[in-house]
Amino acid sequence: MSLRLKADLLVVGAGPAGIAAVCEFVQAGRSVIWVDQGLRAGGQIWRAQVAAPWRQRLEQALASPLLQFLPGHAVIGVEACSAQEQRLRLSSLQDPLAPGKVVTAAQLLLALGARERFLPLPGWTLPGVHGAGGLQALIKSGWPIGGQRVVLAGSGPLLLAAADTARAAGAQLLQIIEQAPRSALLGFGLRLGSQHWRQTASLAWRLRGTPYKTGCWVSQALGERKLEAVQISNGQSSWTLDCEALCLGFGLLPNTELAALLGCEIVDGAIQVDASQQSSRPGVYAAGECTGVGGVDKAVLEGQQAARQMLGQGGRSNTRALSLARQHARLLAQQFALRPELFKLAEARTLICRCEDVSLGELKPFANWRSAKLQTRCGMGACQGRVCGPIAQDVLGWPAQAGERGMRLPLQPTSIASLLGEDQN
Numbered sequence: 001m002s003l004r005l006k007a008d009l010l011v012v013g014a015g016p017a018g019i020a021a022v023c024e025f026v027q028a029g030r031s032v033i034w035v036d037q038g039l040r041a042g043g044q045i046w047r048a049q050v051a052a053p054w055r056q057r058l059e060q061a062l063a064s065p066l067l068q069f070l071p072g073h074a075v076i077g078v079e080a081c082s083a084q085e086q087r088l089r090l091s092s093l094q095d096p097l098a099p100g101k102v103v104t105a106a107q108l109l110l111a112l113g114a115r116e117r118f119l120p121l122p123g124w125t126l127p128g129v130h131g132a133g134g135l136q137a138l139i140k141s142g143w144p145i146g147g148q149r150v151v152l153a154g155s156g157p158l159l160l161a162a163a164d165t166a167r168a169a170g171a172q173l174l175q176i177i178e179q180a181p182r183s184a185l186l187g188f189g190l191r192l193g194s195q196h197w198r199q200t201a202s203l204a205w206r207l208r209g210t211p212y213k214t215g216c217w218v219s220q221a222l223g224e225r226k227l228e229a230v231q232i233s234n235g236q237s238s239w240t241l242d243c244e245a246l247c248l249g250f251g252l253l254p255n256t257e258l259a260a261l262l263g264c265e266i267v268d269g270a271i272q273v274d275a276s277q278q279s280s281r282p283g284v285y286a287a288g289e290c291t292g293v294g295g296v297d298k299a300v301l302e303g304q305q306a307a308r309q310m311l312g313q314g315g316r317s318n319t320r321a322l323s324l325a326r327q328h329a330r331l332l333a334q335q336f337a338l339r340p341e342l343f344k345l346a347e348a349r350t351l352i353c354r355c356e357d358v359s360l361g362e363l364k365p366f367a368n369w370r371s372a373k374l375q376t377r378c379g380m381g382a383c384q385g386r387v388c389g390p391i392a393q394d395v396l397g398w399p400a401q402a403g404e405r406g407m408r409l410p411l412q413p414t415s416i417a418s419l420l421g422e423d424q425n
């Protein structure tokens with residue numbers, strides 16, 4: 001018996017954008033299949049607890065017979081994508097040997113979110129060096145950071161959010177090192193909308209005892225077997241600071257691999273959508289961080305907007321709020337643009353592909369991602385190029401992996417069983 005599930009609508013991603021859309025679909029009486037690789041709905045920001053205004057609507061949707069929620073499932077491939085039908089292949093992350101599931105619907109919403117952006121510097125693979133989001137996730141799952149001396153470096157508000165999480169868990173915050181110049185920070189503060197201003201001000205108040213340096217960056221992580229100190233630079237001089245943990249945050253990158261596999265247009269690293277959130281493929285819509293990083297408000301509003309269009313309800317939902325949220329996204333990108341020095345920190349022996357241990361020096365002789373991949377295994381490990389692909393683009397100037405339309409099944413490492421069409425149970 002094959003496990004083929006069918007519904008009116010298919011949603012991939014159970015973060016704020018996916019939640020907002022699914023609630024609209026169920027309320028409108030339409031059948032929905034909803035897939036997320038996480039074990040519950042919430043996405044990156046609401047992983048621990050869905051925000052109060054959405055909790056009850058989400059519970060109602062989850063209890064509805066119209067909704068088939070498939071948590072713990074990753075979309076690994078595309079079986080069909082046409083104006084009439086979208087068919088995706090899933091793999092169970094909890095039971096990897098289970099036969100694959102195939103889900104079908106007339107319309108598809110991609111609410112794929114974003115992931116951390118990494119930039120390599122000498123020593124970035126030492127134990128004790130973390131990504132900002134990774135550090136937050138570790139702390140939330142009980143990692144004992146209490147008493148550790150932590151330096152946070154990189155750019156943007158995510159760095160402050162990570163600092164606040166570490167502070168609340170009892171870490172000793174030595175410094176927050178922001179690469180953007182002071183003038184950019186002032187420009188950001190002056191142009192912030194009232195709601196974002198309140199959020200930023202309350203974060204800044206909680207972090208008031210922590211030194212905040214602008215126009216500086218960490219140029220090296222130092223230590224033999226684990227992190228012992230960092231070297232900080234302002235372009236003219238450099239100095240070291242002893243610490244036990246370094247948290248690096250260079251912003252987020254939209255998740256576009258599934259969209260690329262579907263043949264959607266990817267522009268500037270994000271899924272291109274029109275005013276109704278429709279992608280360049282008929283029947284395929286996208287919402288949230290995967291259409292451009294802009295935060296939770298943008299994600300929710302775009303999720304609602306996409307749902308209304310997919311339901312044929314026409315019109316635009318909350319146009320003013322959506323345009324303010326997009327304005328905030330543009331402001332973030334402008335004021336926290338990364339300085340060119342950050343792309344030149346890696347040395348020849350610095351690892352670029354952490355899964356397969358491939359250094360910058362080994363990659364330099366190649367002209368593009370494909371030839372490097374074939375000859376060095378760069379990007380062929382567990383992350384399938386999600387980390388080193390964008391790094392190669394930033395540091396070596398290679399074209400984007402997803403943009404090359406080189407994506408193919410499976411999008412993530414998977415078992416042979418999940419690639420087989422029929423469920424034998």
Ligand SMILES: Cc1cc2nc3c(=O)[nH]c(=O)nc-3n(C[C@H](O)[C@H](O)[C@H](O)COP(=O)(O)OP(=O)(O)OC[C@H]3O[C@@H](n4cnc5c(N)ncnc54)[C@H](O)[C@@H]3O)c2cc1C
Nearest residue numbers: 013015016017037043044045075113133161288289295296
């Ligand atoms: C590491 C990290 C840390 C962050 N920290 C903060 C913070 O501290 N404060 C803050 O305000 N904002 C933070 N953000 C931003 C915030 O998470 C987003 O603004 C918000 O979650 C966007 O919602 P979304 O629905 O677009 O995406 P997400 O919430 O990211 O949801 C996307 C969902 O899609 C699923 N998915 C993706 N691809 C697949 C696939 N192939 N198969 C199955 N499921 C898939 C993912 O599992 C995920 O649950 C952070 C983001 C990241 C990436």
